Amino acid sequence: MENKTALIIGGSAGSLDVLIRVLPDIDINIQFPIVIVVHRKQGTDSILSDLLATKTTLRVKELEEKETILDGCIYVVPSDYHLLIEKDYTFSLDYSEKVNYSRPSIDVTFQSAADIYKDRLVCLLLSGSNADGVNGLIMVKKMGGKAWVQDPESAQVSYMPAQAILKANIDKVLKIEEMAGYINALTSY
Amino acid sequence: MPHLLSITDDEVEILINDVLDQYGYDFTGYSRASLKRRLVRIYALDKHVSFAEYRYKVINDPIYFKRFVEQITVNVTEMFRDPSFYKALRYKVLPNLGTYPFIRIWLAGCSTGEEAFSMAIVLKELGLLHKSLIYATDINPVVLEKAAEGMFPLSQMKQYSENYIASGGPKDFSSYYSANYAMAKFDPELRKKMIFSTHNLVSDHSFNEFQLILCRNVLIYFDRDLQFKVLQLFDNSLESLGYLALGTKETTDFSPISKNYKRLESEKIWRKTS
Structure with missing residues (x-):
């Protein structure tokens, strides 16, 4: 099977502003998908993907279950479902128990993606007030992928990225203005 | 922490x-990503x-296997989950079915029964419960035993009451249950038609x-082929002009039965046209 690359971005409180600042600078020619897992209230799905769509010319959509994952597309996880990745590079949704009081849980998606993409995966954890995503980053590293976090100094809520730095072997700590550059460079990764 | 490395894909x-x-x-025919996650979870638990x-x-242990099936399937559910869905049932679907002499409803994958009791409440309020029958089924006998008791955690009632009100429920939700230690015991009257x-x-x-067939958040755990097979089973089990309701992220689109179904605006409810 060909090796595909993916970027998964996880965030909670304070992460939306980061996405809004970073998306406009992401290269239209990226050769991998970007999947966004953010904690939020139920029933606000299209609002979030519509808002993010105004910040980039890349295609942004709320992902659908069993949808094939396409390069150059930005996918937003629907509220109140966990997102898993299948071996054939399709999405599965899951309504099982909350993890870290969260559904979607960032850990769940990071771990599932690590199982599929292995060393071709990059996960970026942004601002947030709980530790969801930290265990996911640990598994990403175990599978040879890359773990990036937002610089806690630049985060509206520093707890989540700070926990990740404390507990996982982080490859890069990024300021908001550095993120797009590193993401764009992934194309040749 | 359970993680996905404890079982390999081959072992799954x-x-x-x-x-x-x-x-x-x-x-x-189950989606492997979810199934593997459940298997790993049981392994760790x-x-x-x-x-x-x-x-x-x-x-080798049939008693353990019972637990295995219970744990492998997802049994997370709520009363009046997705209030706008129940609003559509209350105002669009059930009034139509009310013109029939007898209403047969199938809740496929009913889990611990929260949906069955929600449905019975709406039917009762519309004056239709006496001529309705709710067939609530699940793969898992353990959850059915719980469902039949009609007892749900009291701690959930605030959330369920909010859902009920948002779905157009006109009454005081607490009038449907009595507190029994940590549990809310629902009116046995509701149970009679299940x-x-x-x-x-x-x-x-x-x-x-x-x-009317409800099967919400079950198909997401199946691969496409099995989804189509199950949709065909529903089609075979649904009268002409009957309704099929799926979860908020599920669809009949792309399936062979889709041409015979027309979707009600905004909700995941389809009406069989032929």
């Missing part, structure tokens, strides 16, 4: 085959020491004709 396939051979439960030991226990039974969507056939 071995277990699926064991369970099919030994017990006749067919999980081959039950403190298995190796895959070999886990496998041996599943194959039939609980095991039914496996993968292997069992159609068992009646219905005017």
Whole structure:
């Protein structure tokens, strides 16, 4: 099977502003998908993907279950479902128990993606007030992928990225203005 | 922490085959990512020491296997979950079905019964419960036993009451239950029109004709082929002009039955046109 690359971005409180600042600078020619897992209230799905769509010319959509994952597309996880990745590079949704009081849980998606993409995966954890995503980053590293976090100094809520730095072997700590550059460079990764 | 490395993909396939051979439960059409996550979860919860030991226990201990099935399937549910869905049932679907002399409803994958009791409440408020029958089925006998008791955690009632009000419920939600220690015991009157039974969507056939079939957040755990097969089973079990309701992220689109169904605006409810 060909090796595909993916970027998964996880965030909670304070992460939306980061996405809004970073998306406009992401290269239209990226050769991998970007999947966004953010904690939020139920029933606000299209609002979030519509808002993010105004910040980039890349295609942004709320992902659908069993949808094939396409390069150059930005996918937003629907509220109140966990997102898993299948071996054939399709999405599965899951309504099982909350993890870290969260559904979607960032850990769940990071771990599932690590199982599929292995060393071709990059996960970026942004601002947030709980530790969801930290265990996911640990598994990403175990599978040879890359773990990036937002610089806690630049985060509206520093707890989540700070926990990740404390507990996982982080490859890069990024300021908001550095993120797009590193993401764009992934194309040749 | 349970993580996905404790069982390999090959071992997942071995277990699926064991369970099919030994017990006749067919999980081959289940989405692997969810299934693997559930298998790993049980592995960790039950403190298995190796895959070999886990496998041996599943194959050779029928009592443990019961627990295995309960844990492998997702049984997370709520009363009046997705209030706008129940609003559509209350104002659009059930009033239409109210013109029939008798209403047969199938809740496929009813889990612990929260949906069955929600449905009964709406039917009662519309004056239709006396001529309705709710067939609530699940693959898992353990959850059906719970469902039949009609007792749900009292701690959930605030949320359920909010859902109920948002769905257009006109009454005081607490009038439907009495507090019994940590549980809310629902009015036995609601229970009278429910039939609980095991039914496996993968292997069992159609068992009646219905005017309304609800199967919400079950198909997401199946691969596309099995989704189509189950939708065909629903089609075979639904009267003309009957309604099929799926979860908020599920659809009949792309399936062979879709041409015979017309979707009600905004909700995941389809009406059979022919």
